[in-house]
Amino acid sequence: MPNTEIEPEIEIVPCLSDNYAYLVKSGDACAVVDPSEAAPVKAALARKGWSLTHILNTHHHLDHCGGNLDLKRETGATIVGPGKDADRIPGIDVGVDEASGWEFDGRKVKVLEVPAHTRGAITFVIDGNAFTGDTLFLMGCGRLFEGDPQMMWTSLSKLMTLPDQTKIFCGHEYTQSNGRFALTLEPGNQALRKRMEDVEAARARQAPTVPATMGLEKQTNPFLRPDSAEIRKSLDMEGASTVAAFGEIRARKDKF
Numbered sequence: 001m002p003n004t005e006i007e008p009e010i011e012i013v014p015c016l017s018d019n020y021a022y023l024v025k026s027g028d029a030c031a032v033v034d035p036s037e038a039a040p041v042k043a044a045l046a047r048k049g050w051s052l053t054h055i056l057n058t059h060h061h062l063d064h065c066g067g068n069l070d071l072k073r074e075t076g077a078t079i080v081g082p083g084k085d086a087d088r089i090p091g092i093d094v095g096v097d098e099a100s101g102w103e104f105d106g107r108k109v110k111v112l113e114v115p116a117h118t119r120g121a122i123t124f125v126i127d128g129n130a131f132t133g134d135t136l137f138l139m140g141c142g143r144l145f146e147g148d149p150q151m152m153w154t155s156l157s158k159l160m161t162l163p164d165q166t167k168i169f170c171g172h173e174y175t176q177s178n179g180r181f182a183l184t185l186e187p188g189n190q191a192l193r194k195r196m197e198d199v200e201a202a203r204a205r206q207a208p209t210v211p212a213t214m215g216l217e218k219q220t221n222p223f224l225r226p227d228s229a230e231i232r233k234s235l236d237m238e239g240a241s242t243v244a245a246f247g248e249i250r251a252r253k254d255k256f
């Protein structure tokens, strides 16, 4: 019987050069989120003594689903991904969306549709843990490959409705570079300065910066703060709309 009173155990699995996959263990079930490659995931499963039952994909980019077929062949795991992008997810078995949600070992999993990085991008929320792929990074957000600033702002606003204590597990270790960019826009943000000290220290010992809470993201992530007075002043866009300011932040980060 699943015991949903106990929080799922989450194991961070570094992949490729700066990707993260995550193992999520609940009872006899174990899911991997965004396996870019199979080998490090298999090694982590062996180390923990866990058997893979599910593969979850936030979007179709190969650095998030490149390990799907190999892991499925070896373990028989069920692949769950965005229903709207089913034709682009290798080996998909179950397509999900906001209306369907999903269930994992008796836990209700919230699926948020967050298009813009890709048009089918989703975030899985398992208990208080949000797996945001390349939509929300720590102190950053994904590039707008298949959407515009309005679409990404709408998607990030949806993520911001999650409780502040929600833990954000994102797809890449970009936090240090994101934070350095954030400081160019908001050098007077004390929470940001303090956080960057922690991030620099973690990276100096090559420790992951994930996860962080949504509350901390709201205080320090410039992509969630386009209406901050200091950011508006840095952009010289004090009278502009929220989406225009957001678009300018994204454009500046592209050149950073």
Ligand SMILES: [Zn+2]
Residues within 6 Å of the ligand: 059, 061, 117, 134
């Ligand atoms: Zn991507």
Ligand SMILES: [Zn+2]
Residues within 6 Å of the ligand: 061, 063, 064, 134, 171, 172
């Ligand atoms: Zn990626």
